[in-house]
Amino acid sequence: MKQCPCCESSFHDTSKICDICGYDFEKQVIAEYNYKEQKIAKNKNVQNWVRESGLTKRKKAERIRQVHKVQVGKYGVKLPKAPIAPGWRRKDTAELLGYSTSTIDNAFKNIKVTDNVDIHTFKDEDEMQKYFSNNWDNLFGQEWDIEKQDAKLTGKYTAGEAGEIDILAKHKDDQRWLIIELKVKRSSDDVVGQLLRYMGWVRKHKAEEDNQVEGVIIIPENISERDVIKILYALQFIRIFVNNIELMEYKLEGSSIKLDKIYPSVDLYKDLNHIRQLPQKEQQAFLEEYIKVRKQHGSYR
Numbered sequence: 001m002k003q004c005p006c007c008e009s010s011f012h013d014t015s016k017i018c019d020i021c022g023y024d025f026e027k028q029v030i031a032e033y034n035y036k037e038q039k040i041a042k043n044k045n046v047q048n049w050v051r052e053s054g055l056t057k058r059k060k061a062e063r064i065r066q067v068h069k070v071q072v073g074k075y076g077v078k079l080p081k082a083p084i085a086p087g088w089r090r091k092d093t094a095e096l097l098g099y100s101t102s103t104i105d106n107a108f109k110n111i112k113v114t115d116n117v118d119i120h121t122f123k124d125e126d127e128m129q130k131y132f133s134n135n136w137d138n139l140f141g142q143e144w145d146i147e148k149q150d151a152k153l154t155g156k157y158t159a160g161e162a163g164e165i166d167i168l169a170k171h172k173d174d175q176r177w178l179i180i181e182l183k184v185k186r187s188s189d190d191v192v193g194q195l196l197r198y199m200g201w202v203r204k205h206k207a208e209e210d211n212q213v214e215g216v217i218i219i220p221e222n223i224s225e226r227d228v229i230k231i232l233y234a235l236q237f238i239r240i241f242v243n244n245i246e247l248m249e250y251k252l253e254g255s256s257i258k259l260d261k262i263y264p265s266v267d268l269y270k271d272l273n274h275i276r277q278l279p280q281k282e283q284q285a286f287l288e289e290y291i292k293v294r295k296q297h298g299s300y301r
């Protein structure tokens, strides 16, 4: 059995498409492309699923966001001014569902005000940090140990003039350090500078010469795309020098947390500016892969 990542219905392993919402298990997308016009054809299944009668406003908004997220997961966030790079925008979700862009935007706004349902979220970074320390075994704990300072149980790490690291961890087997930067509400590209500062501090004060220093930024799932794009621009550019930073989104479900890696990914977020800066050989290899990915996605033929 497999579960549809969009509507969570269960299907037999051989099913190719979710009859409920139209999710394509092979292509991992919901879109149906009209190849001739290179346009998204509206998908009736997914439209019906989002429009299902009797849904609360909040549930409907949730479904819209879920559809959008599945597409972004496959195509990546579309960076502005990178017209031929793969990527997905809210506009595309609007087209797919046959809604206006403002309807889609509204599904991302007002998440809290509808239905009096309490959306569980962390109060602040301290609470989030405590949650991560307490649930460490289920999150990063299989590979990493929290580097504790003094007798503090929280796991926060004072990094001298660099500030306070949310979580500093050391790999159980390898000579690797991990700095985790947690963001509860909104976040922008300044989080990248902050993380780099901590990475620099750990490199200088904690790591041996041959140790690797890595970073993870964890942002909320409902952060604005504009902010995600800012972070991605910064990460993509510094990737030439620092290629060991990941970006993850978190979502709280009851008392458990779900983490999704959104950067880097093989077929995501690779725009032309990034390609241009690679050495020629890498450029060629990259373009080959890029064209392969594009063909698989059917976004041009």
Ligand SMILES: [Zn+2]
Pocket: 004, 005, 006, 007, 008, 009, 018, 019, 020, 021, 022, 023
């Ligand atoms: Zn489905």
